Amino acid sequence: MTPSNDSESGGSQTLERGLALLVELGRHPQGLTTSQLSAATGFHRSIAHRLLVSLHRTGFAARDDSGRYTVGPAVTGLLGGSVPSLRTVAEPVLHRLARRLDATASLVEAVGTAAVTTVVAEPPTDGPLFWYRKGSRDPLDHGSGGLAALASGPPRAAEPPRVQAIRETGYVITHSEVNIGAHGIAAPLPGWPVRAAINVVTSDPDLADRAVPHVLEAAAAIGTPGDHLG
Template sequence: MTPPNDPESGGSQTLERGLAVLVELSRHPGGLNTSQVAAATGLHRSVAHRLLVSLHRTGFAARDDEGRYAVGPAVPGLLGDTGPSLRTVAEPVLHRLARRLDATASLVEAIGTAAVTTVVAEPPTDGPLFWYRKGSRDPLDHGSGGLATLASGPPRASEPDRVQAIREAGYVITHSEVNVGAHGVAAPLPGWPVRAAINVVTSDPDLAERAIPHVREAAAVIGTPNDHH
């Protein structure tokens, strides 16, 4: 019997269950659906669902369009000295890219079912500018940023047919798919804890074509977490 004044008594069962769910997600980089999480943790499915919703809402879990959950973008920040985050690595690269191309460059991450812009670098002049704000949310299944973000992860049955071609080519170029008059070039960033891509958006279609090798080079500079330890 645990003594009443034992520091191990009490505690939060909900917190312990949530941490157990997070541990299971960390063991399965390809993601788990709610039933799989429930089976792995021994929790009732309804309990697992509520915990996953909370983890997703707070960024500790990411959910794809097939209902699978994986470790979310908020987790790496808790891990201490594990190397710089993707956003930290990408920001100076994006600013150099924006200056070189005179176009808006951004980091896009898959958060939930959206492609969310998390870092933005604006060009130094008012050339063929297309404004993109931090926090902008676009579809994952069309538009350069969303498609390249999907291509940064392993193949999935529900992904659009062209994602595999993007994965193999290392880039995608789109025209007016999300916003009329916007031309986007994006490159996947595989190997990071979150699916992500770098994206350049411009109103000049010729500039978009010229940007392809520069965007691919920037993605190579960002590399993977192992390149920054």
């Protein structure tokens, strides 16, 4: 008799189903809807939906405004290749920026509906800092990092109105949108497989304006994947 549950089979049926969805997405770079994935894999639509929500939340699947899913940026990061990952490219740039501004600098990536801090650079200072932990999750539609990350990609129907203005200016400054008393300065990083941005957080209002050219310079230094081909 074929084992019917995870403990008896020594594996995870949920994991296997999730991987099956990823394999199917890899066969269709143009994307598939939940119903199409359900039909292709033979999973009930509710099961496919739950798995896709988790894959999207963790970055293993991407979803466009029409509801079509494609392979997400987390898969690209696992595969590696001749082009360095965004995090690898951004880390030394962020450390230089943090030292120059004496403020916390970070890389923010859009993962599902959250702005996730994936790289953090703290300055060598004993003064008061807004500390951001790697893995911190903030709303995408509030705060400099999330808004700039949204602006790094093409326009979307449901995005906040000010995102287009950020695309045009190349940066955004916010105050107390995520953390009370914090000034955020962020610049989009277009062209990468994930929507992302450089983000600087400070309690000094004067630094917010002075930081803009430095943040833009750092974003230009990170550039796009094509700038880092081996």
